[in-house]
Amino acid sequence: MVGPAAKREAVAHLQATMGLSERRASSFVGADRKMIRYRSCRPPETELRGRLRDLANERRRFGYRRLFILLGREGEASGINRIYRLYREEGLTVRKRRSRRRAVGTRAPILVQAKPSARWSLDFVHDQFACGRRFRVLNIVDDVTRECLAAIPDTSISGRQVARELTELIAHRGKPGMIVSDHGTEFTSNAILAWSKDHRVEWHYIAPGRPMPERLCRVIQWTDAR
Template identity: 60%
Template sequence: MNWKKLYRIYSEEGLTVRKRGGRKRTVGTRAPMTIPQGPNQRWSSDFVSDSLLCGRRFRILNVIDDFSRECLAAVVDTSLSGQRVARELDQIADTRGYPCLVVSDNGTELTSNTILKWQEDRKVDWHYTTAARKPMSNGFVESFNGRMRDECSNKHLFDNSRHARNLVAARRTDFNPYHDRPRSSLAGLTPG
């Protein structure tokens, strides 16, 4: 039976089928993004997915300082909820202080009530990129994610979560600016 006949029968009988609505998500403020003039003014965050040899999926939360291009955190786990993201951001802030602005996409972990409460309590602005699947809307962390895939995820097979954590931590250490790694933004020179 095609949909037109089904619709005609439903209309004749006076039946209605309630359409399910989509999941309601909380939305923070949307303001124009400012250009960072110093470290710790704007952080960008995003997730990268991968899998272990056994097929189990895991995610990596990457947090980048947009001014210094430093990777502040690369958290590997099978489940990263809004509460876990807030806890990781607090751990970063313990050593660096809180940023003025955090930029992220509209993922469920980052639009949760926990994150909205976190940013309200700590007086941190949060900017959600509206352009879905557009890498340049959150360019710094997307560039980092691409390099992480190329230099870590695609080169290694992860035996277990501990192995993945160790390799990602080594990659983060190698990437950060204080490490003697050539930078394209410095015409191939090292920061040191």
């Protein structure tokens, strides 16, 4: 109960239900009697409020500043302070953006031919320097030959960098039949989705809680840790 309108309603309720005087009801609420007696002379602004609500529903990611610009384009002469007041009084807020749906890929049983580059597995190894700074290594392993095709170290590896490394590796080793990885943000980024589509490479994501398809990368991680 912060606004003047809410306090006026509370005072009126106390007077009607408990028979209190205006002075006592105002003291209970903590409101000044002049504020309780005040009656606004402003016009109702019904049309402007309705248009503001309509624009807020149409442009759910727009705040009061951008709505003020849209109203100005329609010829509304109100200032930004007035629009902000109405925006608050109407209880309007910027809608939160829904989280991006993450790629799920194919989860069918993976059949691999016994030949090189039939399937590659990707996974990260994490460690830190003596100074405490952390780094990671992207391992790319041929699941048939069990050869580590690449090990890319860096303090930060994005989806774009993963796509670049795969492009360079394909130029030297040829294109794999498929690639397997977990649901890390680097592997589910838009850059990877676009890369797999452009290069026509099947990308399979392992089911949550089942790391067995990445066991070769896990073995490399355990060996490096020792």
